[in-house]
Amino acid sequence: MNIAFIGLGNMGGKMAQNLLKAGHTVYGFDLSPTAIQEFQTAGGVVSTNPQDAAKHADVVITMLPAAKHVKDVYLGDTGILAVLPEGGLCIDSSTIDPQTIKDIAEVGKSKNIQVCDAPVSGGTVGAQAGTLTFMVGTDEDTFNKAKNILSHMGKNIVHCGDVGAGQIAKICNNLILGISMVAVAEGMALGAKLGIDPEALAGVVNSSSGRCWSSDVCNPWPNISENAPASRGYQGGFATQLMLKDLGLAIEAAGQVKQPILLGGLVQQLYQQRCLQGHAQLDFSSIIQNYLPDEA
Amino acid sequence: MNIAFIGLGNMGGKMAQNLLKAGHTVYGFDLSPTAIQEFQTAGGVVSTNPQDAAKHADVVITMLPAAKHVKDVYLGDTGILAVLPEGGLCIDSSTIDPQTIKDIAEVGKSKNIQVCDAPVSGGTVGAQAGTLTFMVGTDEDTFNKAKNILSHMGKNIVHCGDVGAGQIAKICNNLILGISMVAVAEGMALGAKLGIDPEALAGVVNSSSGRCWSSDVCNPWPNISENAPASRGYQGGFATQLMLKDLGLAIEAAGQVKQPILLGGLVQQLYQQRCLQGHAQLDFSSIIQNYLPDEA
Amino acid sequence: MNIAFIGLGNMGGKMAQNLLKAGHTVYGFDLSPTAIQEFQTAGGVVSTNPQDAAKHADVVITMLPAAKHVKDVYLGDTGILAVLPEGGLCIDSSTIDPQTIKDIAEVGKSKNIQVCDAPVSGGTVGAQAGTLTFMVGTDEDTFNKAKNILSHMGKNIVHCGDVGAGQIAKICNNLILGISMVAVAEGMALGAKLGIDPEALAGVVNSSSGRCWSSDVCNPWPNISENAPASRGYQGGFATQLMLKDLGLAIEAAGQVKQPILLGGLVQQLYQQRCLQGHAQLDFSSIIQNYLPDEA
Amino acid sequence: MNIAFIGLGNMGGKMAQNLLKAGHTVYGFDLSPTAIQEFQTAGGVVSTNPQDAAKHADVVITMLPAAKHVKDVYLGDTGILAVLPEGGLCIDSSTIDPQTIKDIAEVGKSKNIQVCDAPVSGGTVGAQAGTLTFMVGTDEDTFNKAKNILSHMGKNIVHCGDVGAGQIAKICNNLILGISMVAVAEGMALGAKLGIDPEALAGVVNSSSGRCWSSDVCNPWPNISENAPASRGYQGGFATQLMLKDLGLAIEAAGQVKQPILLGGLVQQLYQQRCLQGHAQLDFSSIIQNYLPDEA
Incomplete structure (x- = not known):
């Protein structure tokens, strides 16, 4: 052909x-x-x-x-x-x-x-x-x-x-993904600060109702998910600026049909903040660094 | 004994x-x-x-x-x-x-x-x-x-x-859960408004990186997850006011150690809004109603 | 000429x-x-x-x-x-x-x-x-x-x-305006729910550090600011859909220069939610209705 | 006496x-x-x-x-x-x-x-x-x-x-204040990034509908408001940790009466993030640093 x-x-x-x-x-x-x-x-x-x-x-x-x-x-x-x-x-x-x-x-x-x-x-x-x-x-x-x-x-x-349905599916999936990654980042960082072992916490979450792709396959805490970018300095993976672009598409599409996406609107700005701070090329799971004191 | x-x-x-x-x-x-x-x-x-x-x-x-x-x-x-x-x-x-x-x-x-x-x-x-x-x-x-x-x-x-680690695990799990449910609600509602069949969308998400407990086991869109509260009028399940309580614990614990949880702080208020509107007893996945026009 | x-x-x-x-x-x-x-x-x-x-x-x-x-x-x-x-x-x-x-x-x-x-x-x-x-x-x-x-x-x-500076000034002013109106709506609704007389509260705010155009000239609570849309059923004034449009411009401009606007990203979606609920033509100060139980 | x-x-x-x-x-x-x-x-x-x-x-x-x-x-x-x-x-x-x-x-x-x-x-x-x-x-x-x-x-x-009305008034005023300061920070930082002179922008805002105490008396951009903490390295003024405390009271009081405060819930966490990053003692207007690239 x-x-x-x-x-x-x-x-x-x-x-x-x-x-x-x-x-x-x-x-x-x-x-x-x-x-x-x-x-x-x-x-x-x-x-x-x-x-x-x-x-x-x-x-x-x-x-x-x-x-x-x-x-x-x-x-x-x-x-x-x-x-x-x-x-x-x-x-x-x-x-x-x-x-x-x-x-x-x-x-x-x-x-x-x-x-x-x-x-x-x-x-x-x-x-x-x-x-x-x-x-x-x-x-x-x-x-x-x-x-x-x-x-x-x-x-x-x-x-x-x-x-158009292919694009809709991708946009909506990545909207959910972009938010749930921040959710896991917040949960893991909070747990660690409160004193639980991150691996134990991930174990509980991954066998419970907090389980998601961002917690089991691509956990933002280092060395939880074996092949995740978090385990290799957030290199490779899905660049923060690409997640930012896809969330931009979600917000644009939502605006065209006047559909509110509250968390979507917020997390897009959080990834934009990461880009402003110079981390556009790192995997988007590196957003957890905004929740850690070292990253002041 | x-x-x-x-x-x-x-x-x-x-x-x-x-x-x-x-x-x-x-x-x-x-x-x-x-x-x-x-x-x-x-x-x-x-x-x-x-x-x-x-x-x-x-x-x-x-x-x-x-x-x-x-x-x-x-x-x-x-x-x-x-x-x-x-x-x-x-x-x-x-x-x-x-x-x-x-x-x-x-x-x-x-x-x-x-x-x-x-x-x-x-x-x-x-x-x-x-x-x-x-x-x-x-x-x-x-x-x-x-x-x-x-x-x-x-x-x-x-x-x-x-x-204390049991409480920490539960709090962090439910923090992730409370956020990811809103994420799925936003993604499903946006997809439906853009014209994709909700069942097809859920199929893509659940085999992709947006997959989470809130999308596969307890999808907030009716009749996607067979045994989910969404498929029975949001009755039974985990009451919105209980999710509100657990997020309150997360925010309190985070405050004690001065750990920020941005999405956590916001979604607690979203569930509180649902309670103000009279839906405290419905399953927390009913938060999707805030993203649908019928629920004006 | x-x-x-x-x-x-x-x-x-x-x-x-x-x-x-x-x-x-x-x-x-x-x-x-x-x-x-x-x-x-x-x-x-x-x-x-x-x-x-x-x-x-x-x-x-x-x-x-x-x-x-x-x-x-x-x-x-x-x-x-x-x-x-x-x-x-x-x-x-x-x-x-x-x-x-x-x-x-x-x-x-x-x-x-x-x-x-x-x-x-x-x-x-x-x-x-x-x-x-x-x-x-x-x-x-x-x-x-x-x-x-x-x-x-x-x-x-x-x-x-x-x-371009005229547009920048307008966009940034309306960004601040769009957020501070929600701020006043939250403050007034919370005060009223806690039992303070809204007029007394507005009096304190307007002579203190919470003072803003949205609290003194255009207070979203009815009958606080004499000529405000809130005092005539949110008719006239600046339509919610126009505020939504201007916040859209802010987010677009921010995206072009990769500048984060966290609250901006969120409040745009809040106004979009109001439009979804059928209130696009009401003055944007009517967003306070989302914080009142009657508006379930 | x-x-x-x-x-x-x-x-x-x-x-x-x-x-x-x-x-x-x-x-x-x-x-x-x-x-x-x-x-x-x-x-x-x-x-x-x-x-x-x-x-x-x-x-x-x-x-x-x-x-x-x-x-x-x-x-x-x-x-x-x-x-x-x-x-x-x-x-x-x-x-x-x-x-x-x-x-x-x-x-x-x-x-x-x-x-x-x-x-x-x-x-x-x-x-x-x-x-x-x-x-x-x-x-x-x-x-x-x-x-x-x-x-x-x-x-x-x-x-x-x-x-109790004194406390309610103070809490609600500071809730509005805490949010509007972030609003002004976002507006000023966005304007500067887009290329307008910050002083010209502040001039427009302060004679227009974005005007507020946080823009005219205590502008977070240095050297706009003469006596503002921003003009002396964010020293003195109202410490970020005190704003965090007052927003905590607002959220607690709101929780007691089940009143949602969406932006309140979010901005409290933003100030908490500032504290995590080591800026608890700086004036709360220093939150603008989170919107500037130097503060990576």
């Missing part, structure tokens, strides 16, 4: 390589010469712009930083939808607001092109290993078509609903 | 009955005639005051509403520690601040009486079924002695550390 | 009438036929689009709902900057983010057109009476030129700094 | 000296030898305990750290109410919860002793200069009697309502 891949960064580059390994022909585009170089070395065909990549393709996959890039790549005279043949399929794996992809899908529909959102979780590790989770928003038919391709890059392809 | 049981309410009454079923002699005291009546019917020996119960006992168990009751029952001229023989064991299963039980244990130590805290989780259902979790704070020796008795009333007896 | 006025809504319409009264010729444009009708009756010259108005003008004033409208009116082939002669002056009195007006001023500069931001406070009452406060961002020269015109519509023309 | 003064610390000591200057005989008690020494030097009569002081007195004034000290001094066999003659007057100027003083007044009433609360504002500077504000809770008669004495120590004696 001929696939166009737009956005060959940390995530996209690794995803494209898995498509190449699976035997597909991949036409790639990125603004970064380094990204292009790596892609070419891995066997990809370099394109000079998104339209150039798309005109060879049955399927287009995009993995871009923000909504404005996605709009630029798909819409307008120089956009993909202007050249992709009828019957084509576009999969946007960027994390953006749900409305943008709905708007693009509307344009696609008028040209008989299927568009779906498929944001991912799993990070660069999952992208490399081909074990990403894709949260897909589209109709049943398009989902089945997309699933065939996505399964070369991920192992968990979830149909969340109509176009 | 001769056991004194002080506080035969919704929880204590059922716990005492499990001790009676196990063949122990239980001397019980409560201020409520109804509670006394039920206890007597179940085979308990009624005492006229805490000292009266304690003087027959090897072990004393207390299950009381607040720290002041616990102090009254243990300390002073009319308190249990004034009459319990040397070598006795006191187990306080009330949920109170960690400092109070430490103070009482100090007095106990001077009289060669072992005191431990052992707050529970599992609610009245667990109390009746004998499946409570006990979070025990005391030394190794006392823990083993206490475990023998507690195992008649619960199936999960966790040693959390020294005296 | 020939003035183009774009945006003749509740605010702009009244402002334009004050320019007409002062003897200026005003070329006006608005999408609403009703607004146009009123403007024409008051002696204005109706234009068919912004460029049509601008080409007659020495000065352009815009009063529009959001940044996208401001961009549309000034920029691009159909924008004002494409037709306004060199040496012209543009005054944008809309409340928008600071960056947008900086971008427009940059374009203006390349065409030798002066652009300044001059958002207002004072509401429709001040617009009608010609007593608005203008917060102006621009250089000294342009400020003096703008002041001559603005003084027909307001009585307090403040030079806040370079382009 | 013979006056007993219990609690001769930083505040009480200076207040007692003003009574001495006015020609009253003052019987004083304090646990600190230094405080006693200063009091004696100023002409006071030293007593060996509160009862010893009270038995000489027509009027008792107490200025103590917390509710437990107030209870200890007034109630029980060794308390003042056990020895003060009928017709005596007790004025408690400590800042405590409203309920405690109501309870004490109840006991006083049964012995025909008038008890009122009269917490102060004005700090040690006001205590020394005799310019304190007293917020008095009691009936009309007792107020007039108390006013005569309080006017030697303060210049603004406000009758807030019945017993």
Whole structure:
């Protein structure tokens, strides 16, 4: 199958390589010469712009930083939808607001092109290993078509609903995640200050009603969760500035439908405070440092 | 074994009955005639005051509403520690601040009486079924002695550390729980407003990093978690006013050691708002109603 | 002087009438036929689009709902900057983010057109009476030129700094306002619940360190501040949805420079909650109803 | 007049000296030898305990750290109410919860002793200069009697309502103050980060709807308010730990009547975070440092 891949960064580059390994022909585009170089070395065909990549393709996959890039790549005279043949399929794996992809899908529909959102979780590790989770928003038919391709890059392809539902699922999940991480940070720091052994406390919480991904898989207290960033100086993992971006999407989406998210509004600012303090690159679980005296 | 049981309410009454079923002699005291009546019917020996119960006992168990009751029952001229023989064991299963039980244990130590805290989780259902979790704070020796008795009333007896550690574990767990429930409420309500099917959203969250007890076992959106209070009009479960009380303990304990808990401070007030609005008796997951338009 | 006025809504319409009264010729444009009708009756010259108005003008004033409208009116082939002669002056009195007006001023500069931001406070009452406060961002020269015109519509023309500074001042003022109103609501509601007479409490606060515009001029408790919306059922005043919009601008601007605003992030959501509950049109001081039992 | 003064610390000591200057005989008690020494030097009569002081007195004034000290001094066999003659007057100027003083007044009433609360504002500077504000809770008669004495120590004696109303007024005022200071900190820090001159911003805010005591008299940005702690390294002023204490009283009082104070709950924790970071002694306006990058 001929696939166009737009956005060959940390995530996209690794995803494209898995498509190449699976035997597909991949036409790639990125603004970064380094990204292009790596892609070419891995066997990809370099394109000079998104339209150039798309005109060879049955399927287009995009993995871009923000909504404005996605709009630029798909819409307008120089956009993909202007050249992709009828019957084509576009999969946007960027994390953006749900409305943008709905708007693009509307344009696609008028040209008989299927568009779906498929944001991912799993990070660069999952992208490399081909074990990403894709949260897909589209109709049943398009989902089945997309699933065939996505399964070369991920192992968990979830149909969340109509176009936009993938983004909604990701935004809402990360909203819950961003809050519950602060919750665990507060609980662990309080317990330690009150004198309980953090490992004993985590043991109780993880077998009780406080249990969550942030307490068992990714506990912010060092050396509780074996493979957590907290156990390696908050390196790797999910950067605070990315959590800040995703919470920004949640707040923007909530604002569009006038839905209050009280804790969401507050914790976004807490992560922003961390960034102001110079910790934007550390894993977001490092927010526990704001609750420890050493971090004055 | 001769056991004194002080506080035969919704929880204590059922716990005492499990001790009676196990063949122990239980001397019980409560201020409520109804509670006394039920206890007597179940085979308990009624005492006229805490000292009266304690003087027959090897072990004393207390299950009381607040720290002041616990102090009254243990300390002073009319308190249990004034009459319990040397070598006795006191187990306080009330949920109170960690400092109070430490103070009482100090007095106990001077009289060669072992005191431990052992707050529970599992609610009245667990109390009746004998499946409570006990979070025990005391030394190794006392823990083993206490475990023998507690195992008649619960199936999960966790040693959390020294005296007070049981209370600390419970407080910190419920702090995390109280926050993560609001997190899930915000995420589910936002998702629904944005148009995703709540069941699909819960499916994604529960297999992803937003997963927590509040999303999988006790989801606040109706009919997601089969046995959750949300699926039966928020009846039963863990009353909002009890969550409010436990968060109050967290804030009090945090204040004693000057430990900040930002989200904790806010969510306690959110639950207090729910109580002001007349929903103190509903399960705490009903806080999602504050995020829904019907609940104006 | 020939003035183009774009945006003749509740605010702009009244402002334009004050320019007409002062003897200026005003070329006006608005999408609403009703607004146009009123403007024409008051002696204005109706234009068919912004460029049509601008080409007659020495000065352009815009009063529009959001940044996208401001961009549309000034920029691009159909924008004002494409037709306004060199040496012209543009005054944008809309409340928008600071960056947008900086971008427009940059374009203006390349065409030798002066652009300044001059958002207002004072509401429709001040617009009608010609007593608005203008917060102006621009250089000294342009400020003096703008002041001559603005003084027909307001009585307090403040030079806040370079382009964008007017917006910054307004955003930051309303951020403080939006929070302090909730602060007063919490204080008044708590005092009343504890049993103090609200009038006595307001008396103490207003002569002490809790004193603020929200406590003395616009107290949210009814019948404390004589002319406050609280004393007339929260009608008139500054609609909750407008406060929500301005806090949205604060959060957006804060996000652009990664500056945390913790209380800002939370109170925006509180006002959003009020809108969800159906109170978007009430004065923002009506947020006190969320702290009163009647408002369950 | 013979006056007993219990609690001769930083505040009480200076207040007692003003009574001495006015020609009253003052019987004083304090646990600190230094405080006693200063009091004696100023002409006071030293007593060996509160009862010893009270038995000489027509009027008792107490200025103590917390509710437990107030209870200890007034109630029980060794308390003042056990020895003060009928017709005596007790004025408690400590800042405590409203309920405690109501309870004490109840006991006083049964012995025909008038008890009122009269917490102060004005700090040690006001205590020394005799310019304190007293917020008095009691009936009309007792107020007039108390006013005569309080006017030697303060210049603004406000009758807030019945017993407890003084405490309620102080608590609610400081709740509003504690929040609005953070509001101003957020607004000033955001404005500065966005590029407006802080002095220009303060000028706009102070002549607009963001105006408050925290922006005009005590602006947290250095060198805006001439005599503010911010202009002298946050020394002097109102210590963060005292604001933390007063917010704790607000939260406790709110909890007793189940009244939500959302921002109150959050900002208390923010001040607690400042204390954890080692800034308990700085003026509470130093909370702005949490919004500045230098303070990482």
